[in-house]
Amino acid sequence: MEIDFVAWIGLALRWLHLITGIAWIGSSFYFVWLDNSLKDSELWAVHGGGFYHKKKYLVAPDHMPEDLHWFKWEAYFTWISGFLLLSLVYYYGAGLNLIDHAKMYLDPGEAVLLGLAFIAGGWIFYDSLCKTDIGKNNRLFGCIWFLALTGAAYALNQIFSGRGAYIHVGAMIGTVMVANVFFVIIPNQKKVVAALLAGKKPDPRLGAQAKQRSLHNNYMTLPVLLIMISNHYPMLFGHPYNWLILAGLSAASWFIRQFFNLKHKGDVNYWYPAIGSVLFVLVMLFSSGVFNGTAGAVSGEKVSAAEVRSLIRTHCSACHSDTPTHTGMAEAPLGVMFDTMEQIKKHAPRIKARAVEIKDMPLGNEKNMTEEERRKLGAGLDQLPR
Ligand code: HEC
Numbered sequence: 001m002e003i004d005f006v007a008w009i010g011l012a013l014r015w016l017h018l019i020t021g022i023a024w025i026g027s028s029f030y031f032v033w034l035d036n037s038l039k040d041s042e043l044w045a046v047h048g049g050g051f052y053h054k055k056k057y058l059v060a061p062d063h064m065p066e067d068l069h070w071f072k073w074e075a076y077f078t079w080i081s082g083f084l085l086l087s088l089v090y091y092y093g094a095g096l097n098l099i100d101h102a103k104m105y106l107d108p109g110e111a112v113l114l115g116l117a118f119i120a121g122g123w124i125f126y127d128s129l130c131k132t133d134i135g136k137n138n139r140l141f142g143c144i145w146f147l148a149l150t151g152a153a154y155a156l157n158q159i160f161s162g163r164g165a166y167i168h169v170g171a172m173i174g175t176v177m178v179a180n181v182f183f184v185i186i187p188n189q190k191k192v193v194a195a196l197l198a199g200k201k202p203d204p205r206l207g208a209q210a211k212q213r214s215l216h217n218n219y220m221t222l223p224v225l226l227i228m229i230s231n232h233y234p235m236l237f238g239h240p241y242n243w244l245i246l247a248g249l250s251a252a253s254w255f256i257r258q259f260f261n262l263k264h265k266g267d268v269n270y271w272y273p274a275i276g277s278v279l280f281v282l283v284m285l286f287s288s289g290v291f292n293g294t295a296g297a298v299s300g301e302k303v304s305a306a307e308v309r310s311l312i313r314t315h316c317s318a319c320h321s322d323t324p325t326h327t328g329m330a331e332a333p334l335g336v337m338f339d340t341m342e343q344i345k346k347h348a349p350r351i352k353a354r355a356v357e358i359k360d361m362p363l364g365n366e367k368n369m370t371e372e373e374r375r376k377l378g379a380g381l382d383q384l385p386r
Pocket of ligand 1: 319
């Protein structure tokens with residue numbers, strides 16, 4: 001019996017990350033909705049067969065209830081599981097998933113240090129900016145933070161594989177969100193509780209700071225979720241302008257989020273989702289090459305089926321085979337194999353997409369597939385006899 005521990009540990013971490021992430025984001029969406037929907041600090045709701053009557057106390061109630069529920073472990077475990085997963089897939093697996101020698105020649109240690117520096121740097125920059133006067137102006141703050149993240153995405157894409165760049169932007173945003181809970185929101189709430197227990201009036205600035213960070217988290221949620229699912233979509237992370245695509249979709253998500261935030265307060269404005277949807281479609285057209293003329297590029301050169309097979313044998317078969325030879329690859333990834341001509345034909349459009357257009361395959365590009373070879377493979381796939 002052979003156990004693929006890396007795969008099983010990865011599964012457990014990913015599962016945990018998803019569950020804790022849902023618990024965290026779910027409760028935070030709920031509280032944003034609740035806060036916006038209160039009328040005279042009260043709200044009635046029905047759920048699961050019971051009626052609920054909620055009441056908000058602006059700074060805090062006159063005396064502390066014995067049993068107060070804190071929402072924090074959901075956030076902490078989302079970060080812990082996420083960080084372990086990042087370490088397993090992108091740091092332990094740096095050679096395959098993080099480093100792209102065509103972009104920058106790094107050894108795994110350097111790549112990991114750079115990745116960690118971006119994550120820590122993101123929080124330091126964000127937290128410092130919050131504490132300046134700019135932090136008081138939500139719109140201006142939002143624009144600067146958005147540009148800073150877009151710049152980081154651009155820089156990361158010069159250093160790492162597209163996938164590695166995306167996940168690091170996601171880790172930067174996610175870390176800021178959890179650090180907001182850990183370093184600001186919860187400590188401030190603790191101070192409020194302590195003041196109340198001591199019979200003093202809590203400082204309203206503590207609540208205001210926590211509110212600012214919560215508001216930021218609210219708008220960062222949709223982009224971070226997009227990044228977490230983006231590794232299923234090579235048309236996003238694999239695009240040469242992947243950082244621009246990420247900026248476009250994040251901007252679209254701002255309009256969607258804003259729609260719901262306003263709607264909870266009774267202000268329904270369909271311009272927001274309309275603009276968000278138009279942005280989404282523009283990103284789709286851009287990513288598909290409509291604007292840069294690469295869609296459907298063809299080449300006149302003759303390439304035989306035998307050459308196609310040989311290119312695939314050299315660059316793909318270590319993994320995409322019934323009997324993979326690549327270390328750590330117990331079976332063909334996603335069950336996709338290119339052993340026979342039948343299989344190659346069946347997968348031809350996807351082979352072309354990943355190896356010729358997006359170029360994120362061969363994963364890790366260990367045998368240095370050249371531009372010339374990619375072009376040849378693309379032309380050959382187009383000419384395969386049906
Ligand atoms: C080092 C291992 C490795 C090599 C070499 C490799 N791949 Fe992959 N490939 C993977 C892994 C892992 C996945 C699954 C993750 C993903 O889709 O990104 C994958 C997924 C794919 C998919 C997506 C299948 C689907 O159903 O979505 C295609 C297509 C693909 N590879 C094509 C290629 C081609 C073409 C080559 C050679 C030019 C190649 N791969 C070389 C590891 C490899």
